[in-house]
Amino acid sequence: MSDASIETWLTQLETALQPLPADERADIVGEARTHLEERLDAGLSPASALAGFGRAESYARDFLDDHTVTSALDSKRAFAMVKALVSVAGQSIVATIGLLCFLVFGATTLASIACILIKIARPQMVGLWSGDGTFAFGAISDPPATPELLGNWAYVVLIALIIVDAWLARFSLIAALKGLKGRTIT
C-alpha cells in the first residue's frame, strides 16, 4: 500500500540524500518507506504518517551533517575538516570554538613562517629584545635599542613555534569534529 504524496516525499528524500553513498542512501529511504507503509497499513492517513518525519530536506539534514563530519575526519585533510566545521559552525558552539582555535594557531604558524623569511632577508629585524622595561619578540621594523638576545637561535625557536602551533591548529579541528561526531548538531 502506498500513496502519491508518500512517493513524492520519498523521492525528495532520495534527492536530498545524494551526497551520501548509494547503499547508505538506499538504507535510509528503505527504512522510511517501510515505516510509512506500516503506518498506512495500520490505518493512518498519508499526511499523518508523514507528519512525524517533517520535510524531506530537514529530515535528510541530520544524516548529511553526520556524514559531513565523519567524511572530513576520515579524510584527515585540513581543508575538508575546516569546510565541515564552517558548514555547521552556525549551529554548534563546539564547531565555532574549534574554528576559532584553528584560526588563532594557524595565524601564529603563518606569523612564525613569515618571521623566518624576514630573518633570512633582514636578520636585524627579527629576534628577542628584553631589558630597560622593553620586551619584544618577533619581527620589528624598528628594533629596540636593547641588545637582541637570541641571535641565530631565533630560527630554532621559530621552527619550534611553527611545529607546535601547526599541531595545535590541526588538533583543534580534529577535537572539534570528534566532539561533533555522534552528536545532534542542531
Add this chain to the structure above:
Amino acid sequence: MPPADKATADKTPEGRRTQMYKGVLELALMRLLRDGPQYGLRILDQLHEEAGLDLSEGTLYPLLHRLEKGGLIQAEWRHETGASHPRKYYGLTAAGTKEFGEQSEIWLDMTERLNAFLRGGSK
C-alpha cells in the same frame, strides 16, 4: 504532549518537559534495546508507552543512525514471516551495553541528588 523534536522556547510545562527529553533520548533508547533488538516503529511506540517519551520519526531515525555510526548499536534487515515489509532491527553492541551502564549510573546518581535538592530535603 508535543513531539520531542518540536521543542521551542515556549515556557509552558510541556515545552520545558520537551526540552528535557532531548537529553535522555539516547539513554532511554539504549535501555530499550538492552532488552533485545527492535525496529524503528516498535521503538517509537515502546518509548511512548513505557517511558512516556513522545518523540517523532524525524528525531528517532537520525539518532539511531548516529548511534549505529558510533558503534553503540548495530542494525540488520529482517524478513519476518507474517510481516508485510522487511524491517530494520537495531540491537545494542557490547560497546553500547557498556556505555548504557556508565550513562545510566551517572543519570541515576544525578537525578537522585537533584530530586532531593528540588524537594528541598538536602542541605
